[in-house]
Amino acid sequence: MTNKSRRTFLKTALAASAAVGTLQSPFVHARQTLKIGYVSPRTGPLAAFSEPDEFTLQQVRKVLAKGLTATNGEQFDIEIIYKDTQSNPNRAAEVTAELILKDGVDLVVACSTPTTTNPVADQCELNGVPCVTNDAPWQPYFFGRGGDPKTGFEWTYHFFWGLEDIIGSYASLWEKIETNKSVGALWPNDEDGLAWGDENRGFPPVLAKKGFQIIDRGRFQVPVNDFSTFISAFREKEVEIITGVITPPDFANFWNQSGQMGFQPKIVTVAKATEFPAAIKAIGDRAEGLTVELMWSPANPFNSSLTGQTARELADEYKATTGIAWTQTLGMKHSLFEVAIDVLKRAGSKEPEVIRDAIASTNLNTVAGSVNFQHGPVPNVAKTPLVTGQWQKRGKELELIIVENSQAPMIPVESELMPMKYS
Amino acid sequence: MIETITQGILLGGLYCIFALGLSLMFGVMRLTNIALGDQIIISGFIAIGIASVLQLNIVLIGLALLPCAYVSGYLFQRAVLNPTLSRDPVPSLVVTFGLSIVIQNVLQELFSANPRSLDSGGLNTQSIDLGGGFVIGVLPLIIFATAIACTFGLQMLFSKTSTGRSFRAVSDDREIAELMGLSAKKVYATATGIAFCLIAIAGLFQSMRTTISPADGPSLLLFAFEAVIIGGMGSFWGTFAGALILGITQQIGFMFDPAWGIWFGHLVFIIILFIKPNGLFPKTKG
Numbered sequence: 001m002t003n004k005s006r007r008t009f010l011k012t013a014l015a016a017s018a019a020v021g022t023l024q025s026p027f028v029h030a031r032q033t034l035k036i037g038y039v040s041p042r043t044g045p046l047a048a049f050s051e052p053d054e055f056t057l058q059q060v061r062k063v064l065a066k067g068l069t070a071t072n073g074e075q076f077d078i079e080i081i082y083k084d085t086q087s088n089p090n091r092a093a094e095v096t097a098e099l100i101l102k103d104g105v106d107l108v109v110a111c112s113t114p115t116t117t118n119p120v121a122d123q124c125e126l127n128g129v130p131c132v133t134n135d136a137p138w139q140p141y142f143f144g145r146g147g148d149p150k151t152g153f154e155w156t157y158h159f160f161w162g163l164e165d166i167i168g169s170y171a172s173l174w175e176k177i178e179t180n181k182s183v184g185a186l187w188p189n190d191e192d193g194l195a196w197g198d199e200n201r202g203f204p205p206v207l208a209k210k211g212f213q214i215i216d217r218g219r220f221q222v223p224v225n226d227f228s229t230f231i232s233a234f235r236e237k238e239v240e241i242i243t244g245v246i247t248p249p250d251f252a253n254f255w256n257q258s259g260q261m262g263f264q265p266k267i268v269t270v271a272k273a274t275e276f277p278a279a280i281k282a283i284g285d286r287a288e289g290l291t292v293e294l295m296w297s298p299a300n301p302f303n304s305s306l307t308g309q310t311a312r313e314l315a316d317e318y319k320a321t322t323g324i325a326w327t328q329t330l331g332m333k334h335s336l337f338e339v340a341i342d343v344l345k346r347a348g349s350k351e352p353e354v355i356r357d358a359i360a361s362t363n364l365n366t367v368a369g370s371v372n373f374q375h376g377p378v379p380n381v382a383k384t385p386l387v388t389g390q391w392q393k394r395g396k397e398l399e400l401i402i403v404e405n406s407q408a409p410m411i412p413v414e415s416e417l418m419p420m421k422y423s
Numbered sequence: 424m425i426e427t428i429t430q431g432i433l434l435g436g437l438y439c440i441f442a443l444g445l446s447l448m449f450g451v452m453r454l455t456n457i458a459l460g461d462q463i464i465i466s467g468f469i470a471i472g473i474a475s476v477l478q479l480n481i482v483l484i485g486l487a488l489l490p491c492a493y494v495s496g497y498l499f500q501r502a503v504l505n506p507t508l509s510r511d512p513v514p515s516l517v518v519t520f521g522l523s524i525v526i527q528n529v530l531q532e533l534f535s536a537n538p539r540s541l542d543s544g545g546l547n548t549q550s551i552d553l554g555g556g557f558v559i560g561v562l563p564l565i566i567f568a569t570a571i572a573c574t575f576g577l578q579m580l581f582s583k584t585s586t587g588r589s590f591r592a593v594s595d596d597r598e599i600a601e602l603m604g605l606s607a608k609k610v611y612a613t614a615t616g617i618a619f620c621l622i623a624i625a626g627l628f629q630s631m632r633t634t635i636s637p638a639d640g641p642s643l644l645l646f647a648f649e650a651v652i653i654g655g656m657g658s659f660w661g662t663f664a665g666a667l668i669l670g671i672t673q674q675i676g677f678m679f680d681p682a683w684g685i686w687f688g689h690l691v692f693i694i695i696l697f698i699k700p701n702g703l704f705p706k707t708k709g
Contacts, residue, residue, distance in 0.1 A: 043528065045638040047536030087638075189682060220681030223642050225437065226670075228430040229677040229684075235556070248538040253633040259548025260560030278537030282634040286548070 033077040037099035039110040044087025049112035052330040070348025096123035111135040121156040131156040152379025161386035172406040184234040186244025189219035227254040248279040289420040294389040296331030304367040335366035435670025436567030442650035444621040450657035451614040457519040460640030461526035466626025496619025500612040530637035538634035655702025
């Protein structure tokens with residue numbers, strides 16, 4: 001027990017007697033273990049999100065090698081149990097139930113798309129186990145689980161940006177260079193496509209207000225093996241901006257066919273397909289100039305509460321350890337554990353209620369931005385910043401450089417937006 | 424409209440390449456290869472692997488791929504599939520289904536989930552201008568030409584050569600063919616070897632025209648399967664026609680409404696199943 005915490009305990013007579021009680025405890029009890037269950041899509045179609053998993057776990061385990069000293073002075077060992085969802089929501093629910101019922105975890109953390117966060121959080125809510133998730137826009141997390149903005153959830157918390165951020169950021173990005181304001185949309189018939197293309201809550205109302213004209217041919221089934229009808233329609237309407245939310249093979253196909261058909265938009269901002277360096281590498285030189293939202297980048301002016309590293313240092317260590325370039329999810333994974341460790345530190349107990357209350361009162365500056373569940377758009381949700389970046393040549397490699405920050409002015413812009421180049 | 428139909432025909436060529444391997448295996452041994460899509464993806468990965476090690480041009484990579492595919496197909500049939508073949512179609516279905524999952528996970532373990540593509544040196548964006556803004560891509564055209572060549576080659580192989588005769592013989596009646604001195608197991612293995620060559624070609628093209636990742640396989644199976652069913656079992660020109668019908672209907676659907684494209688394809692598939700349960704040009708009896 002440290003002097004500082006002893007002083008706080010001695011403030012009142014009651015606390016003093018409590019202190020005597022805890023002083024004796026090391027002789028009575030063995031050190032307790034707090035268990036964190038970590039659910040993530042390590043294999044399957046979503047596996048690209050989980051690329052930094054091993055590195056992050058290694059880093060966190062190193063920090064916790066000597067155990068965790070809670071704010072109340074108690075010492076804990078921390079055990080992290082890692083479960084793979086195989087990118088399958090049913091499997092996600094199953095492994096979460098296993099974590100809760102078999103392993104008896106005290107806290108569940110999960111991340112990477114609503115396919116993971118929603119079934120995991122639902123299981124935790126059902127079983128009364130505290131849960132923190134990130135890396136899925138908050139609307140599909142909250143409304144997708146039938147959340148009521150008045151009451152929220154009891155056990156489950158989430159931090160990430162929302163659709164309003166991505167819509168705002170994209171719209172402001174497209175005003176940065178001179179175009180005819182004609183936007184071609186590739187919004188498929190899936191969760192993301194439906195939310196983005198929604199007449200009331202998606203892109204259309206915001207873009208209409210800003211004077212953009214949307215060429216939206218409607219929701220479509222994916223995968224699409226031939227985009228020529230889309231490209232013909234876009235070319236006919238003289239589309240100069242392309243947006244959408246489609247998978248890497250669909251985008252690669254669209255982009256190759258655009259090349260074949262001589263369709264040359266000035267701005268191409270397609271989410272999902274162009275977020276990861278590996279996908280960009282597969283597209284090759286023609287990926288230069290593509291723009292995409294950034295949930296985290298090494299240019300973020302934030303530090304890790306766990307290791308003290310800046311975002312840049314975190315990315316550098318990742319590169320040095322794994323040999324691969326940073327990806328956006330690195331910061332999100334790291335921040336998830338930052339919040340988890342901070343919560344357990346403040347809770348200093350295995351009581352689920354105490355841990356839950358500790359989550360609710362979180363106010364932490366993480367490497368992905370500040371996390372505070374008191375100020376969210378709806379209960380149980382905290383928002384982290386979102387900017388938009390562009391793949392620009394830095395030396396031989398393409399790097400994601402921040403070009404737009406209207407939704408998160410604390411993150412500086414690194415470069416101007418360049419129109420797509422065609423040779 | 425002409426542009427749409429042209430693009431549909433080209434798309435049909437792609438589906439035909441996907442479907443021929445399936446058609447061949449089904450025609451000779453009534454075996455539905457559920458792992459087809461994953462085998463296409465693994466071929467793509469091997470092509471990318473060869474390209475990154477040997478720096479060959481695309482044609483040479485394709486040529487290097489074929490003998491590997493033939494040998495692995497031959498061995499795979501002898502070691503794995505032959506023991507599952509019987510009047511009951513379920514064991515082979517289960518084995519190829521299991522193989523599909525195994526391939527996905529092995530690829531993921533070896534290559535991670537990252538999408539990759541084969542650098543075709545700009546071929547993927549080249550096109551021929553037919554005037555009036557009507558352009559067709561060079562790569563889709565090559566795929567289409569290859570589809571015709573493969574279909575023609577297979578049909579010739581089946582009708583003109585002794586190998587083809589043995590294929591037809593074991594397909595019509597395995598017992599009688601064996602009484603005549605044919606080893607059905609060897610014939611099957613040869614057929615799968617050839618089918619794997621077609622699959623390898625499909626993988627090569629797929630990795631050039633878009634990106635491939637370990638989980639992409641199953642979605643490729645569906646259209647190949649539909650093309651074979653529409654065309655009729657055991658007929659390669661039938662498969663070719665089925666693939667074109669599928670490609671054109673999808674493209675026309677896409678032109679009216681993007682939500683209709685794939686759906687139109689399925690609709691045609693079901694209608695043909697209703698009208699002609701054996702497909703349009705069946706050669707073998709179900």
